[in-house]
Amino acid sequence: MESTRDKIIRQALQLFAQKGYHAVSVQEIARAVGIRAPSLYNHFASKQAIFDAIIDEMTETYHKQAAQIGLGWQSGSQDAAVFASIGKEQLLTMVNGLFSWFLHDPTVSGLRRMLTLSQFEDKELGDLLTKLYIEDPLYYQEQLFAAMPPPKNGTGHSPRTLALAFYAPIYFLLLRCDREPEYEVEARTLIAEHVHSFSKTFFEQVRGN
Amino acid sequence: MESTRDKIIRQALQLFAQKGYHAVSVQEIARAVGIRAPSLYNHFASKQAIFDAIIDEMTETYHKQAAQIGLGWQSGSQDAAVFASIGKEQLLTMVNGLFSWFLHDPTVSGLRRMLTLSQFEDKELGDLLTKLYIEDPLYYQEQLFAAMPPPKNGTGHSPRTLALAFYAPIYFLLLRCDREPEYEVEARTLIAEHVHSFSKTFFEQVRGN
DNA sequence: GTCTATAAGAAGATAGAC
DNA sequence: GTCTATCTTCTTATAGAC
Numbered sequence: 438m439e440s441t442r443d444k445i446i447r448q449a450l451q452l453f454a455q456k457g458y459h460a461v462s463v464q465e466i467a468r469a470v471g472i473r474a475p476s477l478y479n480h481f482a483s484k485q486a487i488f489d490a491i492i493d494e495m496t497e498t499y500h501k502q503a504a505q506i507g508l509g510w511q512s513g514s515q516d517a518a519v520f521a522s523i524g525k526e527q528l529l530t531m532v533n534g535l536f537s538w539f540l541h542d543p544t545v546s547g548l549r550r551m552l553t554l555s556q557f558e559d560k561e562l563g564d565l566l567t568k569l570y571i572e573d574p575l576y577y578q579e580q581l582f583a584a585m586p587p588p589k590n591g592t593g594h595s596p597r598t599l600a601l602a603f604y605a606p607i608y609f610l611l612l613r614c615d616r617e618p619e620y621e622v623e624a625r626t627l628i629a630e631h632v633h634s635f636s637k638t639f640f641e642q643v644r645g646n
Numbered sequence: 647m648e649s650t651r652d653k654i655i656r657q658a659l660q661l662f663a664q665k666g667y668h669a670v671s672v673q674e675i676a677r678a679v680g681i682r683a684p685s686l687y688n689h690f691a692s693k694q695a696i697f698d699a700i701i702d703e704m705t706e707t708y709h710k711q712a713a714q715i716g717l718g719w720q721s722g723s724q725d726a727a728v729f730a731s732i733g734k735e736q737l738l739t740m741v742n743g744l745f746s747w748f749l750h751d752p753t754v755s756g757l758r759r760m761l762t763l764s765q766f767e768d769k770e771l772g773d774l775l776t777k778l779y780i781e782d783p784l785y786y787q788e789q790l791f792a793a794m795p796p797p798k799n800g801t802g803h804s805p806r807t808l809a810l811a812f813y814a815p816i817y818f819l820l821l822r823c824d825r826e827p828e829y830e831v832e833a834r835t836l837i838a839e840h841v842h843s844f845s846k847t848f849f850e851q852v853r854g855n
Numbered sequence: 856g857t858c859t860a861t862a863a864g865a866a867g868a869t870a871g872a873c
Numbered sequence: 874g875t876c877t878a879t880c881t882t883c884t885t886a887t888a889g890a891c
Binding site for chain 4: 856858859860864865868869870
Binding site: 454455456457458459460550553554556557558560563564566567571594595597598601602604605606608609610612613615616617627630631634635638 | 663664665666667668669759762763765766767769772773775776780803804806807810811813814815817818819821822824825826836839840843844847
């Protein structure tokens, strides 16, 4: 059974992710959990301690999940062989899967929203947001592209530029879905077109078709 | 000379944009302006009224500035002729100019940050963020691409997909610069590569080079 | 581990003198 | 139009009974 502590973490995450730290009172968290405000202090020393625990635990959970999916954020070059021979359909399926995970998983989505709302107030949290959702994925994809044979048509796109061109539109659509859930349908269509277009433009050129 | 009212708007914008509505007290705004908290109420009925006035006035200012720059957000098709004959260097210069405006103009940047911090709490503000910084620019660029001759190599990229592929990486880098000002140097390099790469891949194909 | 009672302070906002 | 003084409510947090 879920411990009270975990229930606090879960409910507070949801509240912080929607309204931001300062707009949420400890009473509100307590009510969502089903206890009185003072009882929270049997589990956490302060409101800030709840926030910090969420950041720490959700970051850890995020990394665990990423590892389980098979995303070695740090070692994209090892996966390059897989990608070099991947088909367009498989690529789209994979992107759609990752998009769902980013958008709908309570941990990944909640953490991203919390960090988004705190990014300008606390530089550390802003840096964490950049690392988890920008730098790590971008670096991973950069390594994938770097490990592929150079394009044969002489356009000479750098791996980082390719990674940016591939990932940015997907992340862009994700951010819109974050605040407009009903947009997901349209986003899925655009992702499919984007992956198709990118694949055709760069992948097939790389392989010399 | 700047009126007290305008000074309140200006200082409150800066505070709200950095810490969010709930983290800023009226006393804090008053101190930044150089008056006592109760004096604020001679200019605005409530703290919320200050926030609302900022949103309204900054949105108006943003639109005025956009019109002045020559961005008819609503009528991109008229500008298509200009873009059809634009050079790569001119395009990059224009993108860099718009990037600077988005990133450094107190109105445009402050409004974007305020909306970012309120996007999940208030759906109207989230929608405004989407409209001003996502939908309008995207639609403008979509019209530009739509008014161009169709690609001759049969890739058949839709105008919306092209607009997404062009704009998303730029916006993506902008968001990172928002929380990491020192990243701007790197961002400028990547923008140049992106525009170069995009231009080469799509523009020159479109014109049959 | 949860409760009630309560402290101690900060918040948004108003009244009225100047 | 700004000030001091004040009100009311809400906030985080603690004390101590059960």
